[in-house]
Amino acid sequence: MATSENSSSDYRLTTSPEVNQKETRVQFSKDEEALVIRMYNLVGERWDLIAGRIPGRTAEEIxxxxxxxxxTNC
Incomplete structure (x- = not known):
C-alpha cells in the first residue's frame, strides 16, 4: 500500500502547476542578452534569425x- 501512496504523491509533484510556472523563465547570460537586444533592433521579431547567432538557443527560447x-508578469 505504501507503494501506491508514493506513486500518487510523485505524480502530484511532477504535474504541479507551480513547478511548470517556475520553469518558464529562461536564463540568459549578459552577453546573450546584449546580442538579443542588438539583433532585435536590427531584424525585429525574427526569432529564428536571432537564434542562429546564439549557439545552443532556440527561436522559442529567445x-x-x-x-x-x-x-511585468515574469
Missing part, C-alpha cells in the same frame, strides 16, 4: 526571453 523581458 522569444520567451523577449516576452518576459517586456512583460
Amino acid at each position: 522569444k520567451k526571453y523577449w516576452m518576459c523581458r517586456c512583460s
Whole structure:
C-alpha cells in the first residue's frame, strides 16, 4: 500500500502547476542578452534569425526571453 501512496504523491509533484510556472523563465547570460537586444533592433521579431547567432538557443527560447523581458508578469 505504501507503494501506491508514493506513486500518487510523485505524480502530484511532477504535474504541479507551480513547478511548470517556475520553469518558464529562461536564463540568459549578459552577453546573450546584449546580442538579443542588438539583433532585435536590427531584424525585429525574427526569432529564428536571432537564434542562429546564439549557439545552443532556440527561436522559442529567445522569444520567451523577449516576452518576459517586456512583460511585468515574469
